[in-house]
Amino acid sequence: MLNNLIKWLISLTLLIVILFAIVYYYPSFDVKFNKNESHLSFRSAKENANNLISNEPAEVNQECSSFVLDHGNKTEIVVVLFHGYTNCPKQFEILANQLYAKGFNVFVPRMPYHGYSDVATDDFGKLRKEDLLKYIHESMEIASGLGESVRTIAISGGATLAACAAYYYDNVDVAVLSSPFFLPKLSLPFDYSQNFVINTLKIMPPEFKWWNDSIQDNATSGPLHAYPRIHTKGILAFIEIAAQLRKDLESGQFPQQKSRIVFIKSMGDQSVRNDVIDEYAELWRGYENTEVLEYTLDPELGLKHDYLEPLQSFARIDVVYPLLIDFLQN
Numbered sequence: 001m002l003n004n005l006i007k008w009l010i011s012l013t014l015l016i017v018i019l020f021a022i023v024y025y026y027p028s029f030d031v032k033f034n035k036n037e038s039h040l041s042f043r044s045a046k047e048n049a050n051n052l053i054s055n056e057p058a059e060v061n062q063e064c065s066s067f068v069l070d071h072g073n074k075t076e077i078v079v080v081l082f083h084g085y086t087n088c089p090k091q092f093e094i095l096a097n098q099l100y101a102k103g104f105n106v107f108v109p110r111m112p113y114h115g116y117s118d119v120a121t122d123d124f125g126k127l128r129k130e131d132l133l134k135y136i137h138e139s140m141e142i143a144s145g146l147g148e149s150v151r152t153i154a155i156s157g158g159a160t161l162a163a164c165a166a167y168y169y170d171n172v173d174v175a176v177l178s179s180p181f182f183l184p185k186l187s188l189p190f191d192y193s194q195n196f197v198i199n200t201l202k203i204m205p206p207e208f209k210w211w212n213d214s215i216q217d218n219a220t221s222g223p224l225h226a227y228p229r230i231h232t233k234g235i236l237a238f239i240e241i242a243a244q245l246r247k248d249l250e251s252g253q254f255p256q257q258k259s260r261i262v263f264i265k266s267m268g269d270q271s272v273r274n275d276v277i278d279e280y281a282e283l284w285r286g287y288e289n290t291e292v293l294e295y296t297l298d299p300e301l302g303l304k305h306d307y308l309e310p311l312q313s314f315a316r317i318d319v320v321y322p323l324l325i326d327f328l329q330n
Contacts, residue, residue: 031129031244033168038141042074045145049107052138056110059123064088064115064225068107069100070146078105078147079328080139080165082158084306085181085234086124086211086227088115091309095153095321102325105146109139111158115225125206125231129240136161140169149173153324155308156272157181157238163280164245166261176262176327178308179269182242183276184235194243201236208232223311249283260291262327267296271305293327 040048049068056065066089079099081092089108096106112131113124143150151174154162159180166175183194208229263281265274284292297303301316308324310317 031241034137040145042145045142048142059116061115061117063090066110070105075105075147077149078143080143080152081108082154082162084155085157088225090225094310107143119227127234129237136165151328160238160242174260176324178264179272181238181272183273185273198239201232206233262293264295266303267299268303269305
């Protein structure tokens, strides 16, 4: 009887170890980027942008719609601003105007299912990697007609997408990535991988979670134009894309001729793993034609994750925005 129990426990332990190994190591993502690049005329790009804006869903808050600031012609540089997950283009209104004043055309596209007037909407739980891939491609297509070279500034999930734009699209010369969301910061007793998080989220039932568990209130959790919750399937979409980018960086499958990739981190970031950002920077250094810069924001600024959002109580855009613009230009 005792021998049978021991055998059963050994078998169960082995099964648990095998299942954990599969979840931890098995790469179950499959992301296909569309590299077919279009180079639009300025007129075509404006038409596409106007169509995009005029066809925004009725649920979208007018302040959160995609927008373009242009000088009436194709400029040498266009800057694309990718807002963060659960935020909207309103996040970059001040920065966009600062860039426009410097002579750049600026395009701020709205992420799918984002920017709704009802910040308690469940619709953004529909976001999947296919939506994000289409969003990147359409944004780069419009940008191709607004400027000879494309440069990006982005934060969090938007920075993950900007990193992909920089790697897969040849006309992106500079990408300034603020706290890119390559892997979330989780309270686990072991080191964990992208594969582990992806496989775990695929197994788990879809679920909404509050950004701030201590303030479970749609009206008071951060900027009023941003959603106070995240969704596990949306998080999954960003990590799948990030994992594919890592795989391609490691393999050198898409050699590219980018001039500068800038990784900006905050030591007070409670949402993303800075050590994983360092890993991506190191992978990018393997491309001899790419200049890779890493910058850590002064800890004394007290900046948390969403430090590019002017309406966050801890925001210091007077310090951070000039830094972003400097990295973009020099």
